[in-house]
Amino acid sequence: MAAAGTIYVLNGPNLNLLGTREPETYGHATLADVEKLCADTARQFGLAADCRQSNREGELIDLIHEAHAKKAVGIIINAGGYSHTSIALHDALVAVKIPAVEVHVSNIHARESFRHHSFTAKAAFASLCGFGIDGYRLAIIGLATKIGAKIGTKTDAKAKA
Numbered sequence: 703m704a705a706a707g708t709i710y711v712l713n714g715p716n717l718n719l720l721g722t723r724e725p726e727t728y729g730h731a732t733l734a735d736v737e738k739l740c741a742d743t744a745r746q747f748g749l750a751a752d753c754r755q756s757n758r759e760g761e762l763i764d765l766i767h768e769a770h771a772k773k774a775v776g777i778i779i780n781a782g783g784y785s786h787t788s789i790a791l792h793d794a795l796v797a798v799k800i801p802a803v804e805v806h807v808s809n810i811h812a813r814e815s816f817r818h819h820s821f822t823a824k825a826a827f828a829s830l831c832g833f834g835i836d837g838y839r840l841a842i843i844g845l846a847t848k849i850g851a852k853i854g855t856k857t858d859a860k861a862k863a
């Protein structure tokens with residue numbers, strides 16, 4: 703059975719450096735670890751995770767538009783530093799009307815004041831931060847629940863097993 707739907711997992715600038723970037727803040731897990739966690743968690747709900755990363759604001763906007771064109775059922779976004787600056791990313795999320803959850807690996811509210819405001823959070827139905835990379839798993843569980851995806855739903859991968 704094909705996946706019940708696809709969620710786009712979008713990571714923004716410098717998140718390709720996870721694992722070596724400020725491990726005291728972001729831990730030692732890599733972006734590959736994040737993407738495997740997302741795929742594994744999504745599969746539990748019969749969903750597929752299409753994971754992308756870009757250091758370019760316009761590319762992230764294009765990916766949000768692509769999610770819409772491909773009829774994605776949800777978006778998980780960690781826009782990195784652009785979370786705090788990009789009205790354009792906010793507007794893209796609002797424009798496509800796909801249920802979105804914002805994730806931050808670190809607790810942005812316990813950090814420098816310039817990280818305390820997020821434009822992308824205002825375009826998401828939920829936002830979570832401070833759980834390390836487990837935040838992506840929690841965000842997918844929340845998104846799946848929001849869209850009515852049920853845990854234990856079989857997909858091709860599980861059906862073959």
Ligand SMILES: O=C1C[C@@](O)(C(=O)O)C[C@@H](O)[C@@H]1O
Binds near residue numbers: 780781805806807
């Ligand atoms: O690049 C990042 C990572 C981050 O989004 C996080 O996941 O904790 C927090 C941002 O403030 C920062 O610019």
